[in-house]
Amino acid sequence: MAETVQQENKRCIYFFLYDRSKVQEEGDLTRAGICYFYPEDTPMDQQELLCGQLAGVSRCVSELSSAPVRLLRLRKTKYAVHMRDNFLWALSCVADIPDVSVCAFLDQLIDLFCFYNGPVRQSYQLHSQEELAVCLARYLSHLQGGSTELHHIFSCLRTIDSTNIDPLLLLKAALILQACQRCPLVLAGCILYRGRVVSTQMPPELTVKVMVHETETFSQDNRLRMNGVTSGASPTSSTVTTNVFLTPSELHLLRYPPVDNRSSDTPQPLTRPRKSRLLSRTLSDTLISDQDPSEFPHLSYQTLPSSPRSSLSDESCFSPSPSLFSTPLRTSLKSQSEKDTPPESQEHSLPNGTLPNRGTGGSLGGSSSPVAKNEVNYQEGGRLGSESNISSVLAEKDKNADGNSENRQVNSLSNGVPSEQDEFSLRLNDRLAKLELTDDSAGSGDDRQERVEEHLAKESKEARREGVTERSECMSVRSECVSVRSECETSLESMFLYQHRVRGLVLALLVEPSFNTHPTAKDEVYHSSLASLNGLEAHLRTTSPGAPGAQGPYTFAHYDCIQNTLTTNVCGRSAGPQDRPFVKATALLHSHFSYTDTLQEAIIRNASCAVYGTRTAAQETYFLQQGTSSRNSGIPNGQDSAFSLPSKARHRLLKHGVNLL
Amino acid sequence: MSSKSSLLKVILLGDGGVGKSSLMNRYVTNKFDSHLFHTIGVEFLNKDLEVDGRTVTLQIWDTAGQERFRSLRTPFYRGSDCCLLTFSVDDGQSFRNLANWKKEFVYYADVKDPDTFPFVVLGNKVDVSERQVSREEALQWCRDNGDYAYYETSAKDATNVSAAFEEAVRRVLATEDRAEHLIPTDTVNLHRKPRTGAPCC
Numbered sequence: 103m104a105e106t107v108q109q110e111n112k113r114c115i116y117f118f119l120y121d122r123s124k125v126q127e128e129g130d131l132t133r134a135g136i137c138y139f140y141p142e143d144t145p146m147d148q149q150e151l152l153c154g155q156l157a158g159v160s161r162c163v164s165e166l167s168s169a170p171v172r173l174l175r176l177r178k179t180k181y182a183v184h185m186r187d188n189f190l191w192a193l194s195c196v197a198d199i200p201d202v203s204v205c206a207f208l209d210q211l212i213d214l215f216c217f218y219n220g221p222v223r224q225s226y227q228l229h230s231q232e233e234l235a236v237c238l239a240r241y242l243s244h245l246q247g248g249s250t251e252l253h254h255i256f257s258c259l260r261t262i263d264s265t266n267i268d269p270l271l272l273l274k275a276a277l278i279l280q281a282c283q284r285c286p287l288v289l290a291g292c293i294l295y296r297g298r299v300v301s302t303q304m305p306p307e308l309t310v311k312v313m314v315h316e317t318e319t320f321s322q323d324n325r326l327r328m329n330g331v332t333s334g335a336s337p338t339s340s341t342v343t344t345n346v347f348l349t350p351s352e353l354h355l356l357r358y359p360p361v362d363n364r365s366s367d368t369p370q371p372l373t374r375p376r377k378s379r380l381l382s383r384t385l386s387d388t389l390i391s392d393q394d395p396s397e398f399p400h401l402s403y404q405t406l407p408s409s410p411r412s413s414l415s416d417e418s419c420f421s422p423s424p425s426l427f428s429t430p431l432r433t434s435l436k437s438q439s440e441k442d443t444p445p446e447s448q449e450h451s452l453p454n455g456t457l458p459n460r461g462t463g464g465s466l467g468g469s470s471s472p473v474a475k476n477e478v479n480y481q482e483g484g485r486l487g488s489e490s491n492i493s494s495v496l497a498e499k500d501k502n503a504d505g506n507s508e509n510r511q512v513n514s515l516s517n518g519v520p521s522e523q524d525e526f527s528l529r530l531n532d533r534l535a536k537l538e539l540t541d542d543s544a545g546s547g548d549d550r551q552e553r554v555e556e557h558l559a560k561e562s563k564e565a566r567r568e569g570v571t572e573r574s575e576c577m578s579v580r581s582e583c584v585s586v587r588s589e590c591e592t593s594l595e596s597m598f599l600y601q602h603r604v605r606g607l608v609l610a611l612l613v614e615p616s617f618n619t620h621p622t623a624k625d626e627v628y629h630s631s632l633a634s635l636n637g638l639e640a641h642l643r644t645t646s647p648g649a650p651g652a653q654g655p656y657t658f659a660h661y662d663c664i665q666n667t668l669t670t671n672v673c674g675r676s677a678g679p680q681d682r683p684f685v686k687a688t689a690l691l692h693s694h695f696s697y698t699d700t701l702q703e704a705i706i707r708n709a710s711c712a713v714y715g716t717r718t719a720a721q722e723t724y725f726l727q728q729g730t731s732s733r734n735s736g737i738p739n740g741q742d743s744a745f746s747l748p749s750k751a752r753h754r755l756l757k758h759g760v761n762l763l
Numbered sequence: 764m765s766s767k768s769s770l771l772k773v774i775l776l777g778d779g780g781v782g783k784s785s786l787m788n789r790y791v792t793n794k795f796d797s798h799l800f801h802t803i804g805v806e807f808l809n810k811d812l813e814v815d816g817r818t819v820t821l822q823i824w825d826t827a828g829q830e831r832f833r834s835l836r837t838p839f840y841r842g843s844d845c846c847l848l849t850f851s852v853d854d855g856q857s858f859r860n861l862a863n864w865k866k867e868f869v870y871y872a873d874v875k876d877p878d879t880f881p882f883v884v885l886g887n888k889v890d891v892s893e894r895q896v897s898r899e900e901a902l903q904w905c906r907d908n909g910d911y912a913y914y915e916t917s918a919k920d921a922t923n924v925s926a927a928f929e930e931a932v933r934r935v936l937a938t939e940d941r942a943e944h945l946i947p948t949d950t951v952n953l954h955r956k957p958r959t960g961a962p963c964c
Contacts, residue, residue: 268804268835270803270832270835271803271804271835274803274804277800277803280800629792629794630796632808633807633825636806636807636808637804637806637807640805640807641804641805641835644838
C-alpha cells in the first residue's frame with residue numbers, strides 16, 4: 103500500500119493515530135498507544151518520539167486553552183490535530199499547503215475511517231491493528247492520489263469533465279439514480295466513472311466517502327473479489343454490499359431531503375444544507391417532513407459554520423466537546439473561566455471559533471477576523487517565494503515559520519459588509535492605518551516592515567491572550583472553540599452501501615440495513631438499473647476525451663462550495679511550470695478566505711503576474727490574466743492593470759458558466 | 764464460427780413510445796413497468812438462450828426513439844447482427860416511420876448488403892383494442908421490403924415476445940450459415956503443407 107502513496111502528489115509526511123488511554127502511567131510504553139503510524143517503515147524510536155511529544159503538547163495546549171487543538175505549527179511542518187475520545191489523530195503536511203486544506207485532509211481521513219469502520223474505539227476492539235492499518239493506508243492513498251494540486255487545496259470532489267460529454271448523459275445518470283430511489287429501502291445514490299463523480303444525490307461529504315470504496319472494489323475486482331457479499335452477474339459487472347456507518351445528521355438528510363426550491367437564484371448556503379445540483383429526487387418522491395431540517399438538533403454542519411467549506415470549523419459531528427474528554431484540571435480551568443467571564447465574552451474572544459450563533463450573529467461572528475488575518479499572514483509568509491515583491495497593505499515578515507523573509511501583497515479590495523466587523527477589527531484596522539501613516543514618515547523598507555510586524559504581533563498576542571491561546575517560541579497553536587454537542591460517535595448508525603460495477607462505471611447506493619435481507623429489494627434495484635448502466639458505460643467509454651480547447655490567455659479556478667466541485671482550465675495532474683504561480687496564489691487566497699469571513703475580493707501578485715480572487719458564500723473564483731505587462735510594481739495606484747482584473751474575470755468566465763456579476 | 768456467433772447483437776429501433784424498452788425488459792427480466800422513463804441514448808442487456816440446439820448470448824440494444832437523441836444512438840448501430848424494427852399497432856405514424864428507421868440503420872450501421880441483412884418487424888401493443896395498423900398492412904410492408912419476419916407482440920402481457928427474439932436469432936444464424944458456406948470459395952489456406960521433399964542442399 104505504501105508504494106501507491108509514494109506518488110509525486112504526496113502531501114502527507116506523517117500521520118498517526120494514538121490511543122492516549124493506553125499510556126497513562128509512568129511505566130507505560132508510548133508504543134502501546136500507537137495504533138497506526140505512517141510511513142509504516144518509520145523506526146519505532148522515531149514514532150514514539152513524535153507521538154509522545156505531540157500527544158503531550160496537544161494535551162497541554164488544549165488544557166490551557168480549554169479548547170481542542172486543531173493545528174500545531176513546527177518550524178518546517180504543520181500538524182493537523184484532532185482529539186476525540188482519548189484518540190489523537192495527527193497529520194503533517196508540507197508547509198505550503200494551506201491550514202484549511204491540511205485540516206480538511208485530516209477530517210476527511212477520520213470521516214472515512216468512521217464511515218467504513220464505525221466508532222474508533224469499537225473498531226479497534228473488533229478488528230486487529232493490522233487490519234485497520236490496511237484500511238488507513240488505503241484511505242491515505244485514496245485521499246492523496248489521482249487529482250490535481252488544485253483539487254487538494256479545496257479538498258473537493260473529483261468530477262467527470264462535463265465539457266466533453268453530452269449533457270444528456272448526465273441526465274441519464276440522474277434518471278438512473280431516480281429509478282433506483284423508487285426501489286424499496288434505497289435512500290440515495292451516486293454514479294461514478296473511473297473514480298469521478300458523474301451524478302450524485304448525496305451531499306458532497308458523503309459522496310467523498312463512497313468514492314473510496316469505489317476505487318477499493320475496483321482494485322479488488324482486478325485481483326479477486328473477496329470482500330463483502332458478492333454476487334457476480336457477469337464477468338464485467340458485479341454487486342457488492344458493504345456495511346457503513348452514518349452520522350444521525352447524514353442519515354436524516356437522506357431520509358428527509360429538503361425540498362429544493364429552484365425558483366430562487368440566490369444561494370442560501372447558510373440555511374440551506376449543502377447539496378448537489380444533480381440531486382435529482384423528484385418532488386413526488388420526497389417525503390415531506392414537518393420538521394424543518396435546520397431545526398434538527400444534529401444538523402450541525404448546515405447551520406453552524408459561517409463559511410461552509412472551512413474545515414477549520416468543526417463540522418464533524420463527533421468533535422470532542424471540551425467537557426467530554428476533560429480532565430479534572432481542565433474542568434476546573436474551564437469552570438473558573440466561566441466564572442470569571444460571562445459566557446458571551448468568552449466565546450467572543452476565542453479566535454476562529456465556530457460559534458453556534460455565528461451564522462446569524464453578525465458582529466459576534468466577525469470577531470475573529472483580524473486575528474485570523476494576522477495568523478494567515480504569519481503562516482503564509484514566503485509563500486510566493488522569490489516572486490514576491492515588497493509593497494504591502496497587509497504584509498509581514500515571517501521569521502518563525504521558515505525563516506523566509508519574503509513578503510507578498512494582499513490588496514484587500516473590499517472588506518465585506520462593515521456591519522460584520524466588530525470593534526476589535528475596526529480598532530486594529532485603525533491602528534494599522536495610523537501605523538502606516540507614521541511609518542511613512544519615519545522610515546522605509548525593512549525597518550517599517552519590522553515595525554508593522556511588531557505591532558501586529560503585539561495585537562495578535564493580545565488577542566491570543568484574550569483567547570486563552572498560547573503561542574510558544576517556535577510553535578504556534580491555533581485552537582478553536584467547539585460548541586458543546588452531544589457525543590454522537592456512539593450513535594453512528596449502521597447502514598449498507600450497495601455497489602454495482604459495470605467496468606469503469608459504478609452505481610453506489612446507500613440503503614437501509616434491511617436491504618440485504620429483503621426478499622426482492624436487491625433484485626429490483628439490480629434489474630431496474632442494469633440496462634441503463636450498461637448503456638451509460640458504453641456511452642462514456644466511447645466519449646473521446648476531446649482535445650483541450652483553446653485555453654485562452656487566462657487561467658482560472660472556480661470552486662463551488664455547495665457542491666464541493668472545481669471547474670478550472672488548469673489541466674493535467676500536476677500543474678505545468680506556467681501554472682505554478684497561479685496554484686500557489688490560489689492556495690494562499692483560499693487560505694485567506696477561509697480565515698476571514700468578511701473578505702470577499704483580493705488581488706495577490708508578484709512582479710510578473712496578479713491573481714484575482716473573489717468569493718461569495720457559495721463559490722470562490724480565482725483568475726489570472728496572462729501576458730499583462732509587468733510594469734506595475736511598488737505602491738498600488740489607480741492605473742494599475744491589476745484593478746481591471748475583476749471586470750476581465752467577469753467577462754472571460756461567463757463562457758465557462760461562471761457568473762460573477 | 765462458434766466463437767463468432769456466441770454473442771449476437773440485436774438492436775431495437777422505432778419511434779419513441781412504441782415499447783422498445785418494455786419489450787427488452789419483458790424478454791430478459793420478464794417484468795413490465797408502465798412508468799418507464801424515456802430511454803436516453805442506448806441501453807443493453809444480455810441474455811443467454813438456446814435456439815435449435817445452439818447456445819448463444821443475445822445482446823439486446825435498446826435505443827432512444829426520440830429524434831433529439833439521434834446523435835447519441837447512431838454510433839451504436841455498428842456491429843449489429845440483426846435489427847428489430849418496432850412500431851406500435853395503435854400508432855399509424857410509428858408504422859409509417861419504419862422505412863425511415865430502416866434507412867437510418869442501414870446508413871449508420873454501414874450495412875454492406877441491405878437486401879440480405881436480417882430485419883425483423885415487431886408490431887407491439889396488440890393488447891390495445893384500438894388498432895390503427897392492421898396485420899395485413901404490416902405483412903404487406905414486410906413482403907415489399909424484403910420478406911421480413913413479422914411478429915405481433917405485447918410487452919404488457921408477454922405475447923409473442925420470446926418468439927420474436929428467437930426468430931431474430933434464427934435469422935442471424937441462418938445468414939451466418941449462408942456466409943460460412945461462401946467462405947471456402949474465395950479464401951486462401953494459410954496452413955503450410957508439411958514438407959515432404961528433402962532439403963535443397
